Amino acid sequence: xxxxxxxxxxxxxxxxxxxxxxxxxxxxxxxxxxxxxxxxxxxxxxxxxxxxxxxxxxxxxxxxxxxxxxxxxxxxxxxxxxxxxxxxxxxxxxxxxxxxxxxxxxxxxxxxxxxxxxxxxxxxxxxxxxxxxxxxxxxxxxxxxxxxxxxxxxxxxxxxxxxxxxxxxxxxxxxxxxxxxxxxxxxxxxxxxxxxxxxxxxxxxxxxxxxxxxxxxxxxxxxxxxxxxxxxxxxxxxxxxxxxxxxxxxxxxxxxxxxxxx
Amino acid sequence: xxxxxxxxxxxxxxxxxxxxxxxxxxxxxxxxxxxxxxxxxxxxxxxxxxxxxxxxxxxxxxxxxxxxxxxxxxxxxxxxxxxxxxxxxxxxxxxxxxxxxxxxxxxxxxxxxxxxxxxxxxxxxxxxxxxxxxxxxxxxxxxxxxxxxxxxxxxxxxxxxxxxxxxxxxxxxxxxxxxxxxxxxxxxxxxxxxxxxxxxxxxxxxxxxxxxxxxxxxxxxxxxxxxxxxxxxxxxxxxxxxxxxxxxxxxxxxxxxxxxxxxxxxxxxxxxxxxxxxxxxxx
Numbered sequence: 001x002x003x004x005x006x007x008x009x010x011x012x013x014x015x016x017x018x019x020x021x022x023x024x025x026x027x028x029x030x031x032x033x034x035x036x037x038x039x040x041x042x043x044x045x046x047x048x049x050x051x052x053x054x055x056x057x058x059x060x061x062x063x064x065x066x067x068x069x070x071x072x073x074x075x076x077x078x079x080x081x082x083x084x085x086x087x088x089x090x091x092x093x094x095x096x097x098x099x100x101x102x103x104x105x106x107x108x109x110x111x112x113x114x115x116x117x118x119x120x121x122x123x124x125x126x127x128x129x130x131x132x133x134x135x136x137x138x139x140x141x142x143x144x145x146x147x148x149x150x151x152x153x154x155x156x157x158x159x160x161x162x163x164x165x166x167x168x169x170x171x172x173x174x175x176x177x178x179x180x181x182x183x184x185x186x187x188x189x190x191x192x193x194x195x196x197x198x199x200x201x202x203x204x205x206x207x208x209x210x211x212x213x214x215x216x217x218x219x220x221x222x223x224x225x226x227x228x229x230x231x232x233x234x235x236x237x238x239x240x241x242x243x244x245x246x247x248x249x250x251x252x253x254x255x256x257x258x259x260x261x262x
Numbered sequence: 263x264x265x266x267x268x269x270x271x272x273x274x275x276x277x278x279x280x281x282x283x284x285x286x287x288x289x290x291x292x293x294x295x296x297x298x299x300x301x302x303x304x305x306x307x308x309x310x311x312x313x314x315x316x317x318x319x320x321x322x323x324x325x326x327x328x329x330x331x332x333x334x335x336x337x338x339x340x341x342x343x344x345x346x347x348x349x350x351x352x353x354x355x356x357x358x359x360x361x362x363x364x365x366x367x368x369x370x371x372x373x374x375x376x377x378x379x380x381x382x383x384x385x386x387x388x389x390x391x392x393x394x395x396x397x398x399x400x401x402x403x404x405x406x407x408x409x410x411x412x413x414x415x416x417x418x419x420x421x422x423x424x425x426x427x428x429x430x431x432x433x434x435x436x437x438x439x440x441x442x443x444x445x446x447x448x449x450x451x452x453x454x455x456x457x458x459x460x461x462x463x464x465x466x467x468x469x470x471x472x473x474x475x476x477x478x479x480x481x482x483x484x485x486x487x488x489x490x491x492x493x494x495x496x497x498x499x500x501x502x503x504x505x506x507x508x509x510x511x512x513x514x515x516x517x518x519x520x521x522x523x524x525x526x527x528x529x530x531x532x533x534x535x536x537x538x539x540x541x542x543x544x545x
Contacts, residue, residue: 100501100502187505191507194502202494207498
């Protein structure tokens with residue numbers, strides 16, 4: 001049975017339109033003792049990232065005197081794909097994924113604030129349906145923000161591909177297997193690109209098209225991520241009972257308001 | 263193994279200052295590549311590629327094997343590249359460092375995943391016998407940009423290699439020795455070349471193509487673009503480093519397109535030159 005990537009009515013195999021992104025679900029509840037953690041879904045692709053740090057480095061040899069060391073470990077669970085396959089930790093592809101994530105976040109995390117410490121990022125891939133790098137990067141940004149680690153900006157990633165001169169965004173596994181595709185990560189405030197990976201043959205002009213598209217799509221993902229973080233922070237602040245707008249007429253509230261104004 | 267010391271502050275300041283004025287320490291223009299020199303060995307498929315002082319040796323050899331059951335009609339290509347401490351004392355034997363993983367994965371993407379060699383043409387007898395090509399890369403010296411050098415060496419070795427002629431009669435396979443029948447070149451879909459650009463922390467500094475060792479150590483980000491002379495991109499890799507504006511990246515890709523055409527001409531000319539100098543006798 002041949003599944004059409006994009007049919008005449010403009011619908012893709014999972015019912016989306018050409019430029020439509022998959023449903024994004026973000027969950028920021030605490031996982032274990034992690035300082036920050038996030039579970040992100042792009043449609044059926046699910047990734048869980050836990051961040052520990054900044055904390056004392058396990059291996060003194062890896063510390064740097066003027067900044068924090070970022071350590072990324074990726075674990076792709078055997079049940080994440082359709083066929084159960086156990087992947088070794090030293091699998092080159094997984095090592096490459098980890099080093100790509102590390103390289104992406106090194107200039108974004110303000111490591112200069114925490115010399116001689118270590119920030120550990122543990123990525124668990126729970127379900128794979130295309131857009132793995134995209135999901136890992138988005139989830140890592142959220143987990144770092146949830147951990148309270150200062151970042152220069154969000155990093156929002158999107159994958160894009162081209163099918164018969166029609167650009168598509170946010171590809172599923174079916175589409176990734178057939179189409180040339182690229183993953184682009186942008187920093188939304190400055191609209192600059194921090195990561196581009198293209199691994200399949202693609203004409204230069206087509207690449208320019210999906211590149212521009214992906215940059216714009218990054219802004220959309222940024223909105224979702226900000227919304228989720230804001231909801232979470234508001235919920236936490238309410239639970240602590242220290243939020244503004246509580247008519248208690250207490251000294252504490254006045255002091256808070258003074259701090260806000262400065 | 264002791265790591266070489268990181269660059270000193272005077273070296274750093276001098277390099278950044280010079281680059282701001284678009285001057286490179288070896289006298290090249292910012293977007294000028296070192297001229298590659300290709301030396302072919304006595305056997306076919308043996309080439310040593312040098313970009314300035316960076317040298318990589320590539321060798322291709324082929325043998326016939328039984329294909330795996332899930333792919334009975336395709337040949338097998340395996341790339342073996344290990345960076346030994348001979349290239350530079352930064353690399354340790356055994357455990358692959360971050361850089362080594364990056365180079366190996368990049369080579370794999372450029373030479374294997376982008377379908378350089380037509381695998382179906384390597385099939386001799388469906389399900390029974392296919393050619394297994396082994397490309398071995400030895401990194402001899404690292405003076406910056408070993409990735410580009412390794413990709414170039416690999417691609418040229420594949421183009422230079424000739425496999426023995428095979429005759430199939432029914433189920434019988436006869437491999438003819440090179441002295442009996444002229445060996446056959448590999449059927450290649452395209453010829454990818456890799457170009458690496460280095461970016462520096464100061465945004466006013468222009469990117470440099472084909473960074474030297476010092477430039478690579480002091481760079482804040484690297485962008486690698488692999489493409490062929492037909493304007494088709496094979497790999498674009500920018501992982502972290504300095505964030506770039508979208509049009510800046512596209513400009514870099516355009517520069518790479520121009521360079522790919524030049525490099526293609528150089529490689530073709532060199533291969534022709536070498537081929538004319540060889541005697542392929544058929545008795």
